[in-house]
Amino acid sequence: MEEDEKEAVKRANQAFYCAFEKLDIQAMDAIWSREDHIKCIHPGWDARAGWCAIRDSWVLIFNNTQALRFSVSPIDIKLYDRSAILLCLESISTQTSEGWIEGKVVSTNIFEKYNNQWLMVHHHGSPLVAG
């Protein structure tokens, strides 16, 4: 049962990175909870709270990105009754006018279960500085 739930959380997390990689705002719409307490911190950015501000940040990122490729390693999942915390290491390739650039981001992703569906309530990505 707990393993089933962990798999469901992993699938929700994969769907998040799939929406991110495809720069697909409609797919991202389906990932997130609409609760007031949702939060999103992109690497180097200030925290955004609530769906309007969070969706706006994704639109901004998607409109300013040519292409992305993700390789995500979920380091760990901690499952509670109604919530789950994932720690992920993201290896990101970003297409720019000068070619592809590589970066690494450590992310804390938190999901909550609503009506048998795991929805994202918190994404905190921080740049991994080499060395």
Add this chain to the structure above:
Amino acid sequence: MEEDEKEAVKRANQAFYCAFEKLDIQAMDAIWSREDHIKCIHPGWDARAGWCAIRDSWVLIFNNTQALRFSVSPIDIKLYDRSAILLCLESISTQTSEGWIEGKVVSTNIFEKYNNQWLMVHHHGSPLVAG
């Protein structure tokens, strides 16, 4: 009841920043859970998991810091049955040989309740880049 719990979580969070500001490893020892799933991500660093690796990171920071001053604004607390998530904005002044330097960090701090005591299980700090 929920307000009492939130106050207890806030006090645990304040105790964390108090230990951090005092560069006091014994105080930090009392803040953290010893569960296997505990995680710590310092700004720009890779994730550390488990108490040995996490304590080692604090010792490293404390040994390489002359003095710190914190001003911490808890942006929000989300309380679950046995866990709580805080989002904080840290304004940090660090003493260096060239004087005090200022920085801002956004932190996700997660606590779990054990025997009526709130202990830290997750600290994720990311640098806030100006602009």
